């Protein structure tokens with residue numbers, strides 16, 4: 001399979017999907033995706049996206065909660 005954007009090779013792998021909902025960042029781990037080895041473009045099946053959106057909207061209980069450092073680009077010397 002080839003990437004639609006750059007024509008690079010696309011592989012199946014598990015990735016972390018981040019989505020912001022109600023001002024909070026949510027991370028969904030081990031999401032099956034197809035990723036381009038060349039440009040990094042990720043493709044998700046409609047079924048996968050739907051499952052993630054449903055989990056977020058229905059306030060799925062998180063398996064864990066982590067503290068995430070945030071760095072403003074302006075703060076970087």
Ligand SMILES: [Zn+2]
Pocket residue numbers: 003004005006007008036037038039040041
């Ligand atoms: Zn690509």
